[in-house]
Amino acid sequence: DTGVSQDPRHKITKRGQNVTFRCDPISEHNRLYWYRQTLGQGPEFLTYFQNEAQLEKSRLLSDRFSAERPKGSFSTLEIQRTEQGDSAMYLCASSLSGSSETQYFGPGTRLLVL
């Protein structure tokens, strides 16, 4: 399967714990995006990378959130000191700059903070 993959698919944690999610984009894609989707809503943009550079962060991305893409391939999204309001589906997408704007989404990581 050469699509976008995310790990883990589900995560249950207690309030105050740190969690880290991983995204592996389509191999030739140089852009990688993180979105958050709460129940009954559309995905909301969090941040994006072009290669290893993080070029934009949404206001939704508080100081407790950090994302990295160290070698321009996979990316990680870490949430520190999780809160119940962080419970959501975290979606990763990738695209190829210079081509159509089509973003291909992964299956998401569903986070539940108790």
Add this chain to the structure above:
Amino acid sequence: QQQVKQSPQSLIVQKGGISIINCAYENTAFDYFPWYQQFPGKGPALLIAIRPDVSEKKEGRFTISFNKSAKQFSLHIMDSQPGDSATYFCAASMSSSASKIIFGSGTRLSIRP
């Protein structure tokens, strides 16, 4: 700030009927308008997309109608099938902002057999 407004929130259509979902946008800088389909527990998947230089795009049973002057666009699903039951999101993006996608709030479509 909701830049893409979508309606209805939910829709029930009989098998074989036409499903119509409407969206409106505010920012005239948007230049790419995709529709995504999402099944429960899955990520969104691109269904069909249009640019503002055309008024209609058709792919199989799916058609986007685009009205640039009204800043509105819609998705029509012809001969709707039970397998089309999913949540549909309209969206918009700007080439100048690395195509960050702004999504509508979604329409939950149910096709009755």
